[in-house]
Amino acid sequence: MILHIPDVLTKTQVQQFYQTLEQADWVDGRNTVGDQGAKVKRNLQLPEHGEVAQQLGKIILEQLNNNPYFFAAALPLRIVPPLFNRYEGGGEYGFHVDGAVRGFHQSPNLLRTDLSCTIFLNEPDDYEGGELIIQDLYGEHEVKLPAGDMVLYPSTSIHKVTPVTQGKRVCSFFWVQSMIRDDIKRTSLFELDQVITRMRTKGESEDTLALANHYHNLLRMWSEI
Structure with a gap:
């Protein structure tokens, strides 16, 4: 199931996020993936253990905790702390599959990635390209949502982000282990x-x-x- 969940963040929160992220120190996104991902990934990411990522991620988790639509769809057991990425100047992430298991910061536990989540942090008109393309049995689905909205989809899906040819695309992304694996x-x-x-x-x-x-x-x- 691919699901659009609107208004995960308010417009005021989105503006505050964007202003904070404009001042943040970004790193090469290829440093955060394995060999397969690094060959097709060209973007920037916030250091996942950095203060900004943890501060903004906490707000996202609080919002999700109060979102009954998200709970009903995901039935979350555990959530990876949200990460943040930026695409510009032709940046893209070619077709890839998310790793089946992820670790937690400062935790010995591992999480099975059942669901992948992307929250868009700026408006679609702010950039050209940058569509999230998700494959399933019915073909390819193109996703480009308003700021503050989230797409939830199975982590088993092959997916990509198309090149951003103008402007910049800023998002948060993370994974959920559901109470229901199937x-x-x-x-x-x-x-x-x-x-x-x-x-x-x-x-x-x-x-x-x-x-x-x-x-x-x-x-x-x-x-x-």
Whole structure:
């Protein structure tokens, strides 16, 4: 499932992020990937253990913690602290696949990457190119969202960022380990949750209670916690 989640950050937060990131010290993004990724990656990134990345990442995690749409879609168990990248002057990231496992800063634990997330931090009109292209069984999907919006997609997907030929593209990106490993099961639970939510706008009933019971029993059966 590829999902657009609007307004993860407010416009005020986006402006504050962008101003902070304009003053930040960026490094070559190839330093953060293995040999395969380095061959097709040309961008800048914030040092992931730096003060700016940690400060802004904390705000993103707080916003996600209060976003019921994100929770319903991702059913997050653990989240990699958000990272930040910048593309300009023809910068791009060719087709690649995200690593299946990632480490945590100052933690001995590893995280399985079930879902990849990108939050756009400037408007689409600010730059040319820079589309996120995600492949799945139905072909290629082009993503370029308003500032503050996020795309959530399976980490199993092959994807790329097209060259930024004018302006600059600034984003945050990170990964989620879900309580539900299987994308089909996770999508089914999300769709069931959305049906229950819509039904509840008309009031509680025996049917909404029965569906909620079914949802939670499936979550108990499938979750890995």
